[in-house]
Amino acid sequence: MTALDLARIQFGFTISFHIIFPAITIGLASYLAVLEACWLKTRKPVYNDLYHFWLKIFAVNFGMGVVSGLVMSYEFGTNWSRFSDYAGSVTGPLLTYEVLTAFFLEAGFLGVMLFGRHKVGEGLHFFSTVMVALGTLISTTWIIASNSWMQTPQGYTLADGRLIPMDWLSVIFNPSFPYRLVHMSIAAFLSTALIVGAAAAWHLLRGNDNAAVRKMLSMAMWMMLIVAPIQAFVGDLHGLNTLHHQPAKLAAIEGHWENTGSDGTPLILFGWPDMEREATLYSVEVPRLGSLILTHSWDGKIPALKEFPKADRPNSTVVFWTFRLMVGLGFAMIALGLWSAWLRWRGELFTSRPFLNVALVMGPMGIVSILAGWITTEMGRQPWVVYGLMRTADGVSRHSVLELSISLVLFVLIYFAVFGAGIGYLIRLMRIGPVLNEPREVDAGGPGQGRHAMRPMSAVTESADALDPSRSS
Template identity: 50%
Template sequence: MDLDPLLLSRIQFAFVVSFHAIFPVFTIGLASYIAVLEGLFYRTEDPVWSRLSEFWTKVFAVVFGMGVVSGIVMSFQFGTNWSNFSQATANFLGPVLSYEVVTAFFLEAAFLGVLLFGRNKVPPGAHLFAAVMVAAGTFISSFWILSANSWMHTPAGAELRDGMFHITAWGEAIFSPSFWYRFFHMALASFLTGGFVVAGVSAYYLIRGHAVDANRKALSMTLWLLLIIAPGQLVLGDMHGLNTLEHQPTKVAAMEGNWERQGYAPLLLFAIPDQDAQANHFEIGIPGGASLILKHHLDGEVPGISEVPRDEQPPVAIVFWSFRVMVGLGLLMIAFAVWGAWLRWKGRLYDCRPFLQGLRLMAVSPFVAVLAGWFVTEIGRAPWLVHGLMDQAAGLTPSLTGGMALFTLIGYVAVYAVVFTSGVYYLTRVVREGMEGAPETEQGSDRPKRPLSAVHTAFDENGPAPSGR
């Protein structure tokens, strides 16, 4: 049996990226949450905030380590499996990925040590500054990574000459047409991920009756965030989709399962795409829905997948269903945020067991949504590596054989299984052990106590002051 090195290399990179992506999207949001907790503790000296920060910093350290370990090998794959792509794009991707290391990774690595081991050893202001720098580092890192990725989707500021991309305008290349949509979409996804994980763990502790005061505050402040971020992500996602429609219409057509260009295109809720027949089976949809969303009027024309040759079409079924998983989970997140606001208004936020149990399960949903969105974005780009300019076959390493690709794929799966199992085991132990100190009695601080300010009461168990709700 012949082993296709292109297919195996695609599977290998997809596996590595998918495994790695779930860690940064969590640590970006969690780092900002820790910085907020440190700021609240510095301002109010309430030890509740310190205990929450210390607990979530432990979680952050484990997840950050897993992200680093799983992400390093991606750069090696550029050389081992995609050397032609690496050589062709070196003038842009080389500097951009180097900037990410110099400006972000070094920043995170330097201040993470202070954040982890400097509590009660450095001045409180220095510890807060370290938390802010770590959070800033995560966003700087995502800036450069998403700049590189966005350029591959909407290449700008460069021209292809003799098989090499030459930069003609660095500003246009770094800030490609899809960059800001992707950056803010990922930023909100990170906040949603961190928020639902914190809410889920806080709900778990409240069900157990552990550190009730601390976890009520954590749940309250997180639900206020989710009530804003979850609907905001829906709006931003729509803007991102319109940008994709302009620059990658075939991807949008695959997301909608629309094979022929048409007006009054239905918004398909269910269908079984058949790429061989270039048609769908068992369609269930809302007439005119896709035209209304994409063109903002019912008669708007939606592009069709069949407008491009079959060898330039992405795998439609995967893109179609991944998009629906992402959107469905996004709507479910909004529903939980609204449910939480209603329970808060009714004064039942902390004693509604179905809601708390639901939050525990929802802690997994952002990770699934992020992976589904990543599948839509990257599989929907196929067969292009640099959209419209370099396809996957042209970027493959010429000397790579199917056996070599299969061997390394098996190796990655085996090693990552050990990393993931070990990480989840340790995270489970951290969560089960809970926060240090008695469940109801907060441990004191060595620092002198000041009268609490309005910041302290901003996230009390009944909601934000002064409404009392």
């Protein structure tokens, strides 16, 4: 491997770990806001019990998201210094705006949300929860704006070998930004709903049937039923936008090599795109369906990979399959929502073991879908780091293979040790389950107190070793 390959693998590895935690943070923050709103409106204890249960998981996940995100900022300067020098005048301020708005908003209200339930009024505490949820969405907005600009850049000028922003509204609201923001936000909500639903299914399958567990499953499946089809619609709009602004990416996703004749474009369901042979081997096609889906017309054509120079073609072998994995999981989410509606109508939503087993298996599939979509988006942009302006090979720092190999190995070892333990701890917390009418002592706060706001993870009073192993087996 070259230094470029290793730099790309390292960045891909670290961001793949990082993207898990913000996605869950976005979904859980909004979920907690809904739970507290339901509790304040109805005063039903089940909403309060669920709020306190998921608040602990949110705190641990938030802490890991912050830690994993810090690494990304340094990597821009260490591994991608030439990119930072070229485009930093655009991307740097966007990331700074995220800190000045979203991160400060979250940090300002997070302490009240985690530790202030008995120290402030109910209205202020609910307001703090809403502000934290809003902060996660604002953070998403700035990050997606920066990444979308790298996909569809506009609002800049080139001066002295650097990109200089000229119109910040054009930079932020670039052509792909609205579609990618909505698509990613919905993906975070669906991924969180699948995790909540899987936790409920796990308890129901083991006989831990109570009002809180049933409410978890019910709310998660309503999300699947209503929001998963909306995501499919947004994904279709995103695809049309990609066809217009990044046609080579779409051609690679479809494994479409050449246009022949006057017939419409077929949809290749399965196959193996071979970059050397310039063909998709063993393809299973549906005539004209590609035209109907991709152009919304019976005879529409999309650009083919052979119309682009070889040096400008994304790796179709990878993005062809990651895209199908994402779409396949999306259809599975829709099917799960429809199945839940049918069982709800029959009164079997909480007792159907086949359904509960499928819901349990689907728990991590939202995160898998996000990762597959991210790989499709980023590898489909190649060979550009700023689409059409700067190649990825020109943005990497001048490091040796040895230096990048050592750092990559260290990242892999440390990440699996630290975040592997953190994810394991999150799973063990979910296995405890919500406690109905759990007594909550009101402490005075201050140093040494169990709910002193030292850091987000201190909101969780249970240590990993103290968790009852009989309940997690």
